[in-house]
Amino acid sequence: xxxxxxxxxxxxxxxxxxxxxxxxxxxxxxxxxxxxxxxxxxxxxxxxxxxxxxxxxxxxxxxxxxxxxxxxxxxxxxxxxxxxxxxxxxxxxxxxxxxxxxxxxxxxxxxxxxxxxxxxxxxxxxxxxxxxxxxxxxxxxxxxxxxxxxxxxxxxxxxxxxxxxxxxxxxxxxxxxxxxxxxxxxxxxxxxxxxxxxxxxxxxxxxxxxxxxxxxxxxxxxxxxxxxxxxxxxxxxxxxxxxxxxxxxxxxxxxxxxxxxxxxxxxxxxxxxxxxxxxxxxxxxxxxxxxxxxxxxxxxxxxxxxxxxxxxxxxxxxxxxxxxxxxxxxxx
Numbered sequence: 001x002x003x004x005x006x007x008x009x010x011x012x013x014x015x016x017x018x019x020x021x022x023x024x025x026x027x028x029x030x031x032x033x034x035x036x037x038x039x040x041x042x043x044x045x046x047x048x049x050x051x052x053x054x055x056x057x058x059x060x061x062x063x064x065x066x067x068x069x070x071x072x073x074x075x076x077x078x079x080x081x082x083x084x085x086x087x088x089x090x091x092x093x094x095x096x097x098x099x100x101x102x103x104x105x106x107x108x109x110x111x112x113x114x115x116x117x118x119x120x121x122x123x124x125x126x127x128x129x130x131x132x133x134x135x136x137x138x139x140x141x142x143x144x145x146x147x148x149x150x151x152x153x154x155x156x157x158x159x160x161x162x163x164x165x166x167x168x169x170x171x172x173x174x175x176x177x178x179x180x181x182x183x184x185x186x187x188x189x190x191x192x193x194x195x196x197x198x199x200x201x202x203x204x205x206x207x208x209x210x211x212x213x214x215x216x217x218x219x220x221x222x223x224x225x226x227x228x229x230x231x232x233x234x235x236x237x238x239x240x241x242x243x244x245x246x247x248x249x250x251x252x253x254x255x256x257x258x259x260x261x262x263x264x265x266x267x268x269x270x271x272x273x274x275x276x277x278x279x280x281x282x283x284x285x286x287x288x289x290x291x292x293x294x295x296x297x298x299x300x301x302x303x304x305x306x307x308x309x310x311x312x313x314x315x316x317x318x319x320x321x322x323x324x325x326x327x328x329x330x331x332x
Contacts, residue, residue, distance in 0.1 A: 017205075017207075017224060018201070018207055018219070018223045019224070021129070023240075025074055029053055036218045037215045038086075040077070041198050041213075042127075046205050052076050052077075052079075052117050053077045055075065055076060056077055057073040074086040075130035081123070082122065082123040089131065090243055092132040092250055094103075094134070094193075095159045096128075100179060102127060104126050104177040108124055125177065125178045126178075127182070128179070128180065128182065129184060129202055133185060134183075139179045140182065140199065143178070144178070144179050145173040145178045151191075156207070157172055187199045187200065194213035194330075197212070199261055207219060261281055294324060295309050297316055297321055298324060298328065300314070
């Protein structure tokens with residue numbers, strides 16, 4: 001690639017001045033020198049200072065050009081001994097919440113030494129930064145934990161004093177995984193607090209001058225697209241193209257599903273209209289047949305035939321024949 005082409009590509013990509021967070025997490029934030037960026041984000045989300053002890057795994061982060069997975073997992077152990085899973089998901093998955101559950105369960109089993117007592121299970125915290133709509137809800141940031149409520153007394157089940165001392169936990173919920181769901185596309189771009197500033201960055205790949213959240217100042221300097229090498233730039237371009245391609249595929253599938261749904265609805269409407277028309281034709285035929293029978297009954301009455309004979313001829317009831325006789329006498 002020539003220098004002119006590199007500069008041209010940088011100009012195209014710097015319309016948003018910073019690297020997408022998902023790509024940065026996959027390529028840049030794994031360096032210990034850049035842990036301050038992640039620590040800042042986690043500190044704002046948890047509302048307490050977080051320090052990273054180590055990066056535990058790079059599972060799911062392929063390096064090849066053919067990598068079509070948009071999932072980026074960062075597995076961290078902090079200085080409190082907690083395992084933090086940061087997962088960034090671009091591709092829509094209807095069963096995504098089950099995958100969150102699976103990831104937490106897998107981390108529990110993988111990071112517990114064999115033969116250890118169960119109290120050695122590490123605290124798991126999952127953070128899902130999701131770029132598609134799943135589930136229902138008006139908010140863009142959700143958090144949840146496990147608590148147990150009394151069925152009859154409606155009290156919250158608590159640890160005993162002995163358990164608190166043994167486990168070094170304050171509540172039952174401190175034992176179980178804690179989950180954060182960040183629905184990036186639901187964010188309205190209005191940063192009302194410091195964690196909103198981070199979510200704004202996730203959505204727009206932009207850090208405003210007035211943003212003061214922890215870690216963003218470091219991200220502002222280290223995650224600029226203008227600082228990328230030609231090799232990084234080329235790889236980043238491929239990644240963005242893959243995202244665009246997958247987004248187009250997802251949009252096409254959604255459009256095709258909607259189109260098929262519309263066609264089925266139109267077919268159902270046509271079928272209903274055809275059924276109504278058929279019913280109207282049947283009613284018209286019944287009406288015409290009834291009129292024919294009435295005319296035959298009238299002629300039969302004029303010829304002096306009895307009601308019983310007319311009934312056999314027309315298949316009208318005696319009451320119907322009597323009504324016809326009554327009308328004829330009235331007309332006379």
